[in-house]
Amino acid sequence: MKLIIGAIATVIGLIMLAFIGIVVLVVDDDTSADETTDGGGGLQGVPAEFRKWILKADADCKEPAMTPALLAAQLWQESKFKTTVAEATSSVGAQGPAQFMPGTWATWGRDADGNGRNSPWDIGDAVIAQGRMMCSLLRQAAASGYPGGPRALALAGYNAGWGRVQQYRGVPPQSFANGETYNYVQLILSTMSRFQGPSLVPVAFSGSGxxxxxxxxxxxxxxxxxxxxxxxxxxxxxxxxxxxxxxxxxxxxxxxxxxxxxxxxxxxxxxxxxxxxxxxxxxxxxxxxxxxxxxxxxxxxxxxxxxxxxxxxxxxxxxxxxxxxxxxxxxxxxxxxxxxxxxxxxxxxxxxxx
The missing domain is CATH 3.90.1720.10 (endopeptidase domain like (from Nostoc punctiforme))
Incomplete structure (x- = not known):
């Protein structure tokens, strides 16, 4: 969600390079005391206050590539499930656990939790908006015919804007914005398994034929x-x-x-x-x-x-x-x-x- 403003894409890439480098090399496996790991709904390892909203966002989307683990891995990459202004405000102004830029929030944000305010800082509002935006991007990705798979394409669109996916006819390469979008996509796809409940975790497939x-x-x-x-x-x-x-x-x-x-x-x-x-x-x-x-x-x-x-x-x-x-x-x-x-x-x- 950091590369919405094309004119400053290069600057943003430079700002984020150090952050991306750290995350790619070190994936923090610490889990908070209030996480649930029962695997229900094909989801595990997320804070309890996020769980019901991730499952709802997933249930609201009819795109086959949408899963709870995809949304959870994306939230982990965006904010590590942090919700405070100090911890979940990016250097370019993205806000909340799903890291929405104000202009993008104006399109996707709703008062999903019914508390009377529409805020990217409210967990329910943020996760449902994330799910709605990702669902739309997955639909565009499936119809685009671009290589890479709908999940990768949608994640790239979330990070850099769908216009960049159209520009490169796929996930932007590592040369774009110092690899921010490329690394963002790869890291989320590689960490999805951490959040997949036991019913979705594959056994080892071996052999040929x-x-x-x-x-x-x-x-x-x-x-x-x-x-x-x-x-x-x-x-x-x-x-x-x-x-x-x-x-x-x-x-x-x-x-x-x-x-x-x-x-x-x-x-x-x-x-x-x-x-x-x-x-x-x-x-x-x-x-x-x-x-x-x-x-x-x-x-x-x-x-x-x-x-x-x-x-x-x-x-x-x-x-x-x-x-x-x-x-x-x-x-x-x-x-x-x-x-x-x-x-x-x-x-x-x-x-x-x-």
């Missing part, structure tokens, strides 16, 4: 939201509701959420080397001639669950160490989970190898 390759590809979608009927071999997409599935709190969530369902994620993971069909039942039909015993599972194997009538309702990728990588259900995200608890154990049908 079609299965491990598919698993690694699917792991890039960890944290992306579930959308019933959503997802194609090209990427996440909005889904649909069918009268039973896709609803959340009485509303059709799938039609407004870009993401994955269980079988589209599996299809995407193996595409194009192995072109699996679209649904879990069809994927079982296409691979059932290659069954795998539970004791012989390898990374990338397909695991299936069926109900009492025999309908196959879920598929997941075996991730190793007794865990699966899957898109579980509406309201959840792509995650790593125990094979025994991912779905009802009594419904486990078996595994196949594509």
């Amino acid at each position: 079609t299965g491990p390759d598919a698993l690694r590809k699917a792991s890039t979608e960890l944290g992306v939201k579930y959308s019933y009927g959503g997802g194609t071999p090209a990427g996440p997409s909005t889904g649909f509701c069918d009268g039973v599935n896709g609803y959340l709190n009485g509303r059709c969530d799938a039609s407004r959420t870009r993401g994955w369902d269980c079988s589209s994620l599996v299809q995407y993971a193996y595409w194009p080397s192995t072109k699996l069909p679209r649904t879990a039942a069809a994927q079982y039909g296409a691979t059932s001639n290659r069954p795998v015993a539970r004791g012989d599972l390898k990374q990338g194997d397909l695991l299936f669950w069926s109900n009492s009538s025999g309908f196959i309702y879920h598929v997941a990728l075996y991730a190793g160490d007794g865990k699966v990588l899957h898109a579980p259900r509406t309201g959840k995200r792509v995650e790593i989970a125990s094979m025994d608890t991912a779905m009802p154990s009594a419904d486990y049908l078996g595994a196949t190898r594509p």
